[in-house]
Amino acid sequence: MILCSANSLSKSFGGHAVFNNLSMEVHDGDRIGLVGRNGTGKSTLFKLLTGAEHPDEGEIHLKKGAAAGYLEQVPVQTAHATVYDVFMKSFSEQREIQEKIHALTEKMKSDCDEKQLQKWLNQLYSLQEAYEEMGGYSIESKINGILKGLGLEEIQDHTFTSISGGEKTKVGLGCLLLQEPDLLLLDEPTNHLDLRTMEWLEEYLLKYKGAVVAISHDRYFLDRTVNKIYDLEDGQLTLYHGNYTAFSEEKEKRLLAEFAQYQEQQKQIKKMQEAIKRLREWAVRGDNGDLHRRARSMERALERMHKIKRPTLQRRKAEMAFQMKDRSGKDALALIDMGTAVGEREVLKQVDLFIRFGEKVAIVGNNGTGKSTLLKAIMGEHETTGLVEVGSSVKFGYLSQSGISYQPEDTVLSAFRDAVAVDDGTARHLLAKFLFYGQDVFKKVKDLSGGENTRLRFAQLVHQDVNFLLLDEPTNHLDIDSREVLEDAIEEYAGTVAAVSHDRYFLNKLFNRVAWLNDGKIDEYLGTYDQAREQR
Numbered sequence: 001m002i003l004c005s006a007n008s009l010s011k012s013f014g015g016h017a018v019f020n021n022l023s024m025e026v027h028d029g030d031r032i033g034l035v036g037r038n039g040t041g042k043s044t045l046f047k048l049l050t051g052a053e054h055p056d057e058g059e060i061h062l063k064k065g066a067a068a069g070y071l072e073q074v075p076v077q078t079a080h081a082t083v084y085d086v087f088m089k090s091f092s093e094q095r096e097i098q099e100k101i102h103a104l105t106e107k108m109k110s111d112c113d114e115k116q117l118q119k120w121l122n123q124l125y126s127l128q129e130a131y132e133e134m135g136g137y138s139i140e141s142k143i144n145g146i147l148k149g150l151g152l153e154e155i156q157d158h159t160f161t162s163i164s165g166g167e168k169t170k171v172g173l174g175c176l177l178l179q180e181p182d183l184l185l186l187d188e189p190t191n192h193l194d195l196r197t198m199e200w201l202e203e204y205l206l207k208y209k210g211a212v213v214a215i216s217h218d219r220y221f222l223d224r225t226v227n228k229i230y231d232l233e234d235g236q237l238t239l240y241h242g243n244y245t246a247f248s249e250e251k252e253k254r255l256l257a258e259f260a261q262y263q264e265q266q267k268q269i270k271k272m273q274e275a276i277k278r279l280r281e282w283a284v285r286g287d288n289g290d291l292h293r294r295a296r297s298m299e300r301a302l303e304r305m306h307k308i309k310r311p312t313l314q315r316r317k318a319e320m321a322f323q324m325k326d327r328s329g330k331d332a333l334a335l336i337d338m339g340t341a342v343g344e345r346e347v348l349k350q351v352d353l354f355i356r357f358g359e360k361v362a363i364v365g366n367n368g369t370g371k372s373t374l375l376k377a378i379m380g381e382h383e384t385t386g387l388v389e390v391g392s393s394v395k396f397g398y399l400s401q402s403g404i405s406y407q408p409e410d411t412v413l414s415a416f417r418d419a420v421a422v423d424d425g426t427a428r429h430l431l432a433k434f435l436f437y438g439q440d441v442f443k444k445v446k447d448l449s450g451g452e453n454t455r456l457r458f459a460q461l462v463h464q465d466v467n468f469l470l471l472d473e474p475t476n477h478l479d480i481d482s483r484e485v486l487e488d489a490i491e492e493y494a495g496t497v498a499a500v501s502h503d504r505y506f507l508n509k510l511f512n513r514v515a516w517l518n519d520g521k522i523d524e525y526l527g528t529y530d531q532a533r534e535q536r
Helices: 042-050 083-108 114-133 136-149 165-179 195-207 219-225 244-286 289-304 371-378 412-419 424-432 438-442 450-462 480-492 504-510 529-535
Strands: 002-013 016-027 031-035 057-062 068-070 183-187 211-215 228-233 236-241 331-342 345-356 360-364 385-390 396-399 468-472 496-500 513-518 521-526
Touching: 002 042, 016 042, 016 057, 016 211, 016 236, 031 042, 031 219, 031 244, 042 068, 042 183, 042 211, 068 165, 083 114, 083 136, 083 165, 114 136, 136 165, 136 195, 165 183, 165 195, 195 219, 211 219, 219 244, 219 504, 228 244, 236 244, 244 289, 331 371, 331 496, 345 371, 345 496, 345 521, 360 371, 360 504, 360 529, 371 385, 371 468, 371 496, 396 450, 412 424, 412 438, 412 450, 424 438, 450 480, 480 504, 496 504, 504 529, 513 529, 521 529
Parallel strands: 031 211, 031 228, 068 183, 183 211, 360 496, 360 513, 396 468, 468 496
Antiparallel strands: 002 016, 002 057, 228 236, 331 345, 331 385, 513 521
């Protein structure tokens, strides 16, 4: 049965059309991935489905009595509300009934006649029945399950206003899951989640009773959780059946078939145009009206023909290739009994890690275990105990989670030239390879999106002579096209790479050595992330 449908939607912002005549259907129990490049309108579509935005044209229908929930609706709370209080607000109806039960129970303690007591007892039974039907008696276990699954147990008594942005997003996700809407709309749900929590969420969604539609660039997550893909491209939605891997293969086949049809039609059009031209020439030479009519008839047929739009086989992507003029020594990095503290908290202790030139090492672990701190310690940004020995001729290229550092007035062009010594013309040519075209180079760095910021930092890195890349969540904010470009560049890079990441597709594709950080120490595994997880 159709749970939600969108028919002939159109939406524009500032005269720019996001999409036109867009339609889709979501059926009961569907598991759908919504994919597309950054800026194609995926989040806008979600806002239309929830009523947060209204379409310029078209209609949206939600099954009568059904509710849709949207992840981005992070709860706004009073200053004193704890994380646990926020979760309890998801059960306002049940709490209201619970309060009525409590008030009625207190009334029944007073002196009253048998008739009044029986009346109150009947009311009490009705309230208790309603409370049970609404799952009131399982509220505490549901909340505890969500707290544990999302790794929020330790902060459940903290005030909501005091926790980090990533933790607030987790709380918003938890509230949404507790509400159990018929249609669950998730916008990048794996952002801010560590590997353990991602796996918990995947299992939760596989058992979820309602329909799920998720915007995600996490290919591993999509492969595990969805069985349909809606691809949003050029303002149009195309439905594919299967998970992300099946979609990728089917889309390539479909594009090749469409291109073959396009080429065949172009041959047919060319033949018709040549025939029309010949008929006209013969008609003029022989002053033959019949030939004129045949030429005009063929011309009308050509005009009426439905022209196949030339499919785009290769979308314009960033061009990325890391340069390395000079290699480092054989032993690139040695950490022996290394420790460091952040404030009064000892984050790392007795870390041992040896990396040789040319190796690609993945650094993984749950949030808060010190992965980013480890990279900063290697870069000398934290005082350390033990030994940190950087090999001879090592030149680090460091990408932090916050992306590029900048001054308030820095533009894309000035920030790039601060790191790469080239003239304006050359800089603009190089930035175009990272999809910064024309006036884009004069954008203020502070106004860039997360994906643009990351692309700018990579534009700097590939044009600096580095032989050891230290990457902290390099795929964050990047769409799938950009992730694939980055993966190809790292795969072809002859230098050394140590990367912190929660992107399991990225980890499995590029790394055959995993340093798993836990309790301030590292356990090492040879093989992919999946193999390391299995060994643990």
